[in-house]
Amino acid sequence: MKIMKLYLQNSIFRLILTLLSSFILSIIIISCEEFLPTAPESSEILNEPIEGLTPSQLAAHLQGDEQFGKIFGVEDGLGPIFVNTSCENCHVADGKGHPFIQLTRFGKMNLDGTFDPMTEYGGAQLQQRSIAGYPPEEIPAEATGKSILMPPSVTGLGLIEAVPDELILSYADPDDLNGDGISGVPNYVDPPDYFQPKPGFHISNNGKYIGRFGRKAGAITILQQVTQAYLQDIGITSDFLPEDLYNYIIGSGTGDKVSDPELSASVVKSVEFYIKTLKAPPRRNENDADVIGGENIFKKQINCSGCHIPTLVSGPSDIEALNKKDFHPYTDMLMHDMGSQLDDYYTEGSAKTSEWRTTPLWGLGLGGTSQGGKSFFLHDGRAKTIEEAIIYHGGEASNSRNNYYNLSQADKQKLLKFLESL
Amino acid sequence: MHKVLPSVLIIIFYTVVNAQDTTGVKIPSQDAIYTRPFILKVNNLSTSIGGYFEGNSNYFSEDGVSEGLSFELRRFNIFLYSSLGPGIKFLSELEFEHGTEEIALETALLDFQFSPQFALRAGIILVPLGMFNQNHDSPRWDIIDRPLVSTQIIPSTLSEVGFGVYGRFTLIRYLSLTYSGYLTNGLGDGVILNAEGKTFVPSGKRKEAFEEDNNGLPAYSGRIALQHSLGELGLSFYHCVYNSFRVEGIEVDEKRSLSITAIDFSANFFDFTLQGEAAYSMIEVPDNLSEIFDDKQWGTFFDIIYPVYKGSVLLFDEAILNSIVRFEYVDFNMGRFNVTGQNVKDDVTALVLGLSFRPVPNTVIKANYRRHWTVDAIGNPTIHTAGFQFGFASYF
Known part of the structure; x- marks a missing residue:
């Protein structure tokens, strides 16, 4: 041991050791491919803005991106019942969600063939998570249908929203007149109070409009989808939907401790703008x-x-x-x-x-x-x-x-x- | 029992006899607050003021996106020490973080030292969880960022108000044992359902923690450590009920506790310094929040420091140039997804390579290359973060 210590104190040995350690460190660094990581190929990612935005539109996009990634805690008004804690947690990197997230919707088919979303029992969406000390929801025994939905990707939705109703209707063939076995129909849904139809773009059908977002096309606009997701998925109220969720077993007035609305309209619209201006998913190997x-x-x-x-x-x-x-x-x-x-x-x-x-x-x-x-x-x-x-x-x-x-x-x-x- | 008792008595006797003989033993981590230079150099005065400050530059890139070069004044801390009489000491530390962005009283304690083996401590204390929490002054560390496990599993700097005891025994020549145990106001509800979106113990720190406990059940913590001329080995724990299960005397929720166990060491072999700590936490979480907020986390770090040069540099006679390698790992979620059975990832692995130059022992200039590999809970492609940091830290 003493001999070893003497060696270490020897300056020549020190120099060699220094050079050797520097060499090893260099090898480690170089083996990391590069000092600073490079960006993945644009064709491999979804979370980028659409091309052609102006600088101010890009700034607004980034502002919305920040809100999209914001995680809500109890102090921010999370809950009292919820599914997840942020937009980003469901739509990771703006892509499809993971099955563990499970957006569960339920309802009851009435004898007359109408479908009851059982809103008085907490429907149509189940909030299976809750803040501490508050019971999460459970699906009532009366429900006859339950659908478990994975969060979809949110990219390219601005383009989809910009498709006129007239074009969608042109593809409808409810009676399969062309005989191809396909009989697509639009899903007409009740618009929310804040929906403002665009003349010449949205076409009313007895006060209902074509839904286009969600697995069942239940939302007419991105704004509606965002507003509903804030409330139904995160338990966050906004100027558009200012009343908190509650577990129907406990009763109303038992929400979180944060004053409603928990988000201003401008924040919701910021996220709407972010989603609207995400690029379309990129193609790969298209010339193969x-x-x-x-x-x-x-x-x-x-x-x-x-x-x-x-x-x-x-x-x-x-x-x-x-x-x-x-x-x-x-x-x-x-x-x-x-x-x-x-x-x-x-x-x-x-x-x-x-x-x-x-x-x-x-x-x-x-x-x-x-x-x-x-x-x-x-x-x-x-x-x-x-x-x-x-x-x-x-x-x-x-x-x-x-x-x-x-x-x-x-x-x-x-x-x-x-x-x-x- | 009859066989054990005489042995215990012999140990106690031997310990007391040798109580003052700590020659050649490493200075314990729990004494770190009193081995700061401003106290050591002026301990004949009744009151002294000191402190440290640190700053650095950052240049990082995450998956090819960089925000460029920026500068950061991390901390400006002021110490106040007063010797009030034989064995009675007062010490405080006021921290200004990022200028005046956050101002916090990190320590304000009174010690009653009855003997080296037994002292009472009361006030705002540094919880004895791991080595780093009690010995975190930046001028003592050769890497700019604090260890991930010491800040994200062990929520350093964790200072809480309460009281307890500590002391030091010499077991045999070159081997001493330190102990400490405290009752404090513990962590709060923010451990879960916080703005981090995962179980995150540091979010359990409460603004009102120096005023009252949130549930009337104090936290208890303790650490025992062995010191030898070769180094120190410590074992510590922290336990509290963190949620506000009782409001105005009415129970509104179940009690939920968290426990953190840590092991730490520091050692000197030849000219190498090896140091590190590992912590494992168990947190009771409502069943419906599992998967997102897990009930088990762990992390570790390991430093190797080697002085590549010791000697005279310009005006400085005893300058030291250290090379440092740090490995770090933190797993925020050790659970599995119920639906798929897959492991939940949510972990960070980090490697830091650095050089530090100490012109004088209490001032350090640091240069670091830091690289992180972050995997989200689902296990999506790894997020690569890397960058360079240059900084300084100095006692005054």
């Missing part, structure tokens, strides 16, 4: 021969594009980046009967319980980047692969699903490769 081949199969051979319409056109918008643009969401924004396997006996608006809004397929291949490296498909994440999701398609999608079964293995692979490129 197999991907092009798969796209042809998708469109021409098995008619997936009968519902998943590749290209829509936005109407006039005061945001130039959204104004009259062609974009490719792969949806018709209509409701379709998807068969008994996907019927949760729950619905919203005028839709039947087995009907779902055609899910935009853009961003399909990036799902794993927001779901922990694994992918979960369909409304509740029950499908673990794209193929499994196709197999679950029934009802109006039966023909396309059967056509898929009849494809050669090579063509199936091309189709899947195309879908992963979205």
Whole structure:
């Protein structure tokens, strides 16, 4: 031990040790690829603004981004009952959510065929979490339907919102006049008090309007979706919906201790602007021969594009980046009967319980980047692969699903490769 | 029992006989507040003022996004010490963080030292949880940022109002034992349902903590440590009921407790200094909040410090240039998702490489390269953060 200490005190040995340790440190640093991390490829991420925003629009986008990421605690008015604590926690990196989040909705089918969202029993959305000392909700025994929904991606929604009702209605074919087995219908929903229809853009149907956001197309605008999510998902009141949630078993007046409304209209609108100005999900490998081949199969051979319409056109918008643009969401924004396997006996608006809004397929291949490296498909994440999701398609999608079964293995692979490129 | 008792008596006797003989033993962490230079150099006076301040620059990039270069004045702390009589001491520390952004009384305590083996302490004290919390002055550390485990699992700086006892025994030559135990107003409701969106013990610090406890059940904490010429090994714990289960005498919720256990060490081998601590926390959380707010967390850090140069540099006769490597890891959620059975991630791994130059022992100039690998709860692609920091810290 003494000999070793003497060696260490020797200056030459010290120098060697210093050089050696510096060398080791350098190796460690260099092995980290670079000193400062670089940004991931734009085609691999969803959380970027749409191209063409002005500097002031970009500033507003970033302000909304901050609000979108804000985590609410009890001191901020979280609850008293809630599902999650921030927008970002459900829509991680603006992508699809993870199955553990579970937005559960329930209701009761009346004997006359009308659907009761059971609002007096805390419906339609269950808040399964609560602040300390307050009981979380449970689904009442009278409920006949329950749907577990994974949070969808929020990118590209500004373009979808900018699609005029007239265009959506042009794709509707309730009586299947063209005989393709597809009979898409719009979901007409009651607008909230603060909804202001745009003349020549929104088309009223006895005071109801076409819903376009949510798995059941229950919300007409992004603003409505954001406002409802703040209240129903986080338990945060706003100027638009100023009354706190409560557990119906406990009764009203038992909310959190923070004065309502907990958010001003400007904050809600800031988040609305952020979502509105998120870019459309990027394509990858779109020039690959197999991907092009798969796209042809998708469109021409098995008619997936009968519902998943590749290209829509936005109407006039005061945001130039959204104004009259062609974009490719792969949806018709209509409701379709998807068969008994996907019927949760729950619905919203005028839709039947087995009907779902055609899910935009853009961003399909990036799902794993927001779901922990694994992918979960369909409304509740029950499908673990794209193929499994196709197999679950029934009802109006039966023909396309059967056509898929009849494809050669090579063509199936091309189709899947195309879908992963979205 | 009859066999054990004589042995215990022998140890006590031996301890008392050797009580003052601490020659060659490392200075205990729990004495760190009294081994600051302003006290050591003027301890013949009844009152002295001192302090430290620290600042640094930051240049970080997270996944390719950088906010550029910025400067930060982290802390300006003022100490006030007074010797009030034989064995009676007063010490306080007023902290200004980021200028006047946050001003806090971190310590204000009165010690009644009856003997080296037994002292009473009352006031605002540094909870003896881990090594860092009681010995966190920046001029003593060679890395700019405080260890993650010591600030995010152990919520340093954790100072609470209360009272307790501490002391030091010499067991055998070159080996001493220190102990401390306190009752304090504990952490509060913010441990869960906070603005961090996860179980986060530091959010349990309360503004009213120096005024009253939030539930009438004090926290208890304690640490025992062995000191030898080679170093120190400590074991500590903290336990409290953190939620306001009782309001105006009426019970409105179940009692929920949190416990943190920590082990720490520091050692000197040849010219190397090794130091670190690890902490494991268990927090009772309502069932419906599991997955988001987990009931178990842990973390650790480990430093290796080696003086690459000791000697004269310009005006400084005893300058030291240290090289430092720190490894850190914190897991904020050790649970599993109910639906998928997957592990919840929510962890941070960090590596820090640094150089520190001490022209004089109580002043340090630091240069760090810090890299973090952060994984969110779901396990999405790792967020890479890295950057350079240059800073200084000095006692005065």
